[in-house]
Amino acid sequence: xxxxxxxxxxxxxxxxxxxxxxxxxxxxxxxxxxxxxxxxxxxxxxxxxxxxxxxxxxxxxxxxxxxxxxxxxxxxxxxxxxxxxxxxxxxxxxxxxxxxxxxxxxxxxxxxxxxxxxxxxxxxxxxxxxxxxxxxxxxxxxxxxxxxxxxxxxxxxxxxxxxxxxxxxxxxxxxxxxxxxxxxxxxxxxxxxxxxxxxxxxxxxxxxxxxxxxxxxxxxxxxxxxxxxxxxxxxxxxxxxxxxxxxxxxxxxxxxxxxxxxxxxxxxxxxxxxxxxxxxxxxxxxxxxxxxxxxxxxxxxxxxxxxxxxxxxxxxxxxxxxxxxxxxxxxxxxxxxxxxxxxxxxxxxxxxxxxxxxxxxxxxxxxxxxxxxxxxxxxxxxxxxxxxxxxxxxxxxxxxxxxxxxxxxxxxxxxxxxxxxxxxxxxxxxxxxxxxxxxxxxxxxxxxxxxxxxxxxxxxxxxxxxxxxxxxxxxxxxxxxx
Amino acid sequence: xxxxxxxxxxxxxxxxxxxxxxxxxxxxxxxxxxxxxxxxxxxxxxxxxxxxxxxxxxxxxxxxxxxxxxxxxxxxxxxxxxxxxxxxxxxxxxxxxxxxxxxxxxxxxxxxxxxxxxxxxxxxxxxxxxxxxxxxxxxxxxxxxxxxxxxxxxxxxxxxxxxxxxxxxxxxxxxxxxxxxxxxxxxxxxxxxxxxxxxxxxxxxxxxxxxxxxxxxxxxxxxxxxxxxxxxxxxxxxxxxxxxxxxxxxxxxxxxxxxx
Numbered sequence: 001x002x003x004x005x006x007x008x009x010x011x012x013x014x015x016x017x018x019x020x021x022x023x024x025x026x027x028x029x030x031x032x033x034x035x036x037x038x039x040x041x042x043x044x045x046x047x048x049x050x051x052x053x054x055x056x057x058x059x060x061x062x063x064x065x066x067x068x069x070x071x072x073x074x075x076x077x078x079x080x081x082x083x084x085x086x087x088x089x090x091x092x093x094x095x096x097x098x099x100x101x102x103x104x105x106x107x108x109x110x111x112x113x114x115x116x117x118x119x120x121x122x123x124x125x126x127x128x129x130x131x132x133x134x135x136x137x138x139x140x141x142x143x144x145x146x147x148x149x150x151x152x153x154x155x156x157x158x159x160x161x162x163x164x165x166x167x168x169x170x171x172x173x174x175x176x177x178x179x180x181x182x183x184x185x186x187x188x189x190x191x192x193x194x195x196x197x198x199x200x201x202x203x204x205x206x207x208x209x210x211x212x213x214x215x216x217x218x219x220x221x222x223x224x225x226x227x228x229x230x231x232x233x234x235x236x237x238x239x240x241x242x243x244x245x246x247x248x249x250x251x252x253x254x255x256x257x258x259x260x261x262x263x264x265x266x267x268x269x270x271x272x273x274x275x276x277x278x279x280x281x282x283x284x285x286x287x288x289x290x291x292x293x294x295x296x297x298x299x300x301x302x303x304x305x306x307x308x309x310x311x312x313x314x315x316x317x318x319x320x321x322x323x324x325x326x327x328x329x330x331x332x333x334x335x336x337x338x339x340x341x342x343x344x345x346x347x348x349x350x351x352x353x354x355x356x357x358x359x360x361x362x363x364x365x366x367x368x369x370x371x372x373x374x375x376x377x378x379x380x381x382x383x384x385x386x387x388x389x390x391x392x393x394x395x396x397x398x399x400x401x402x403x404x405x406x407x408x409x410x411x412x413x414x415x416x417x418x419x420x421x422x423x424x425x426x427x428x429x430x431x432x433x434x435x436x437x438x439x440x441x442x443x444x445x446x447x448x449x450x451x452x453x454x455x456x457x458x459x460x461x462x463x464x465x466x467x468x469x470x471x472x473x474x475x476x477x478x479x480x481x482x
Numbered sequence: 483x484x485x486x487x488x489x490x491x492x493x494x495x496x497x498x499x500x501x502x503x504x505x506x507x508x509x510x511x512x513x514x515x516x517x518x519x520x521x522x523x524x525x526x527x528x529x530x531x532x533x534x535x536x537x538x539x540x541x542x543x544x545x546x547x548x549x550x551x552x553x554x555x556x557x558x559x560x561x562x563x564x565x566x567x568x569x570x571x572x573x574x575x576x577x578x579x580x581x582x583x584x585x586x587x588x589x590x591x592x593x594x595x596x597x598x599x600x601x602x603x604x605x606x607x608x609x610x611x612x613x614x615x616x617x618x619x620x621x622x623x624x625x626x627x628x629x630x631x632x633x634x635x636x637x638x639x640x641x642x643x644x645x646x647x648x649x650x651x652x653x654x655x656x657x658x659x660x661x662x663x664x665x666x667x668x669x670x671x672x673x674x675x676x677x678x679x680x681x682x683x684x685x686x687x688x689x690x691x692x693x694x695x696x697x698x699x700x701x702x703x704x705x706x707x708x709x710x711x712x713x714x715x716x717x718x719x720x721x722x723x724x725x726x727x728x729x730x731x732x733x734x735x736x737x738x739x740x741x742x
Contacts, residue, residue: 439596452583
């Protein structure tokens with residue numbers, strides 16, 4: 001049966017649902033980057049000296065580095081002096097806030113985004129830290145969490161309340177010198193979330209941070225640090241959106257996870273930054289460094305990501321498997337439509353004995369988009385009995401898009417087992433026609449087929465968000481076949 | 483049956499011509515089907531049998547160049563494929579496609595609800611639906627594991643065809659077009675499929691069996707048999723015509739048609 005590619009090509013007319021701007025008075029520093037700016041940010045946050053020194057050291061190193069261009073993505077050079085590095089909604093009062101003190105406009109913004117900050121609202125079982133541009137504006141369920149001994153607060157608050165933990169762990173997984181964007185982030189990061197789960201504690205609820213970029217011409221540089229002490233367990237989710245703008249905006253985050261003996265961290269991301277319009281104008285440059293260290297024996301770190309947004313995505317949530325019998329997992333759905341470019345994957349570094357890792361990557365390309373999986377599986381000489389299983393599947397919708405796979409495998413221990421499977425397929429005209437002939441609409445048919453393709457990743461998401469992820473996928477691919 | 487005067491017209495095809503990639507496949511085909519009837523469309527390979535099925539179901543890769551098709555008095559060709567399905571036209575595929583990760587039952591429930599919505603009926607809930615599917619599964623001798631599997635995923639040829647008839651049983655179409663339903667079936671599977679089809683014969687339903695071999699017609703006796711050759715119906719008759727074709731092949735039909 002001959003196919004009709006023009007049918008598949010039409011389904012590309014995405015509507016971005018979070019593109020509004022909140023009109024709120026902000027305290028925004030002028031564009032530009034130098035040591036004075038870094039001192040200013042540090043002073044605004046009333047940071048201890050060690051942190052300012054750490055920032056300045058990062059900045060000086062960053063100045064010696066080159067912007068990396070090995071990713072399968074094209075974009076004009078970024079002018080780092082034209083970005084504003086700090087923007088915060090003006091607060092009526094200083095100091096720690098309760099929900100009652102939060103500007104109603106901000107509460108309304110998060111309501112509109114489907115993340116109500118009232119503790120009895122829809123996400124009743126989830127604690128939320130809401131980060132708006134450069135600062136955290138609210139954190140819910142703090143009391144309930146603190147009764148369990150769990151620390152969940154804005155990063156800048158943690159700097160004040162838990163400076164020892166910050167000094168001990170900050171940069172211990174992603175060093176300031178790690179890469180260009182990590183160095184930049186270390187110099188200018190503004191806020192983010194901090195989580196500490198004490199020994200033996202199972203976090204009583206899902207933790208979640210919702211990142212929102214609102215101000216124009218700003219970059220968002222957040223920093224997240226999660227420490228799971230021995231025998232503890234935590235599930236954390238982040239969500240991200242931004243207004244529709246014609247200019248590209250930079251988002252360069254660093255996330256560090258530390259799992260000690262027998263600890264488990266499950267980290268899920270639903271990334272829906274503004275992807276740009278159907279002609280590729282605007283959108284977020286999402287250049288993110290995420291890494292977890294399974295420092296303890298039998299520890300486990302699991303990354304699950306659903307990436308539908310951003311003009312360019314450059315991120316490789318990774319696991320360093322130091323502890324013996326530790327486990328790293330990476331489950332990813334990356335959707336690229338229109339002119340989006342996604343270069344994403346993971347690194348699994350096996351160092352401890354009998355370490356195991358699983359990689360399941362589902363890439364969906366539509367329109368003129370390019371979607372690349374880039375992954376490294378490295379087995380050190382010390383990693384006796386290490387095992388990895390990798391599965392990379394790509395789904396193409398239409399004839400103008402691309403799917404690419406760049407697997408790197410380095411094995412230095414003969415007892416290791418490394419498996420790699422990869423497939424590339426198209427939503428076939430036959431599958432589509434089969435569903436239409438059963439009475440389904442074109443949109444429903446495509447959603448169903450794509451969701452089927454992503455099933456093994458979606459089932460890893462916390463239940464509250466699995467449905468959201470499916471809906472998001474439907475919106476992202478709206479009009480991708482017509 | 484055929485003598486019942488209350489039978490209404492289901493399908494009226496007049497002078498239907500269709501091509502794909504500029505190559506003419508159907509060349510002025512006429513066919514009339516009334517409710518309660520089972521018609522068999524037979525013909526050699528490449529005669530246009532599958533094209534006819536696909537064109538009726540609304541596959542867009544074919545261009546209609548002439549003719550008209552009425553489905554219960556309504557212009558079928560102006561409707562998109564999903565609208566035809568919702569109005570009760572069912573195609574049992576020759577090669578049912580696999581849709582990995584999509585649950586069988588999920589697709590079937592979505593299909594039934596799309597049809598019910600069209601008819602102004604409320605959607606069936608999951609519990610009610612499961613009862614219905616279990617009942618029909620017994621008819622097709624399908625085991626419980628089918629409920630949790632992906633659409634045709636890893637199905638044997640026989641399972642795929644049984645699945646098609648199961649879908650037909652659940653969707654209760656007005657017109658069922660079964661395209662080479664017997665191909666790739668061993669004799670036991672063929673009997674199951676044929677029993678399923680026979681149980682679905684009704685006074686208000688028509689069935690079009692598209693088949694290359696007479697074998698299927700040993701189990702499903704058609705009211706009419708048509709020979710499709712060179713893009714049109716060259717000869718029509720009753721069930722005995724199928725036996726004649728089995729014995730003599732197809733060439734004589736073309737010669738006979740040339741002399742009349």
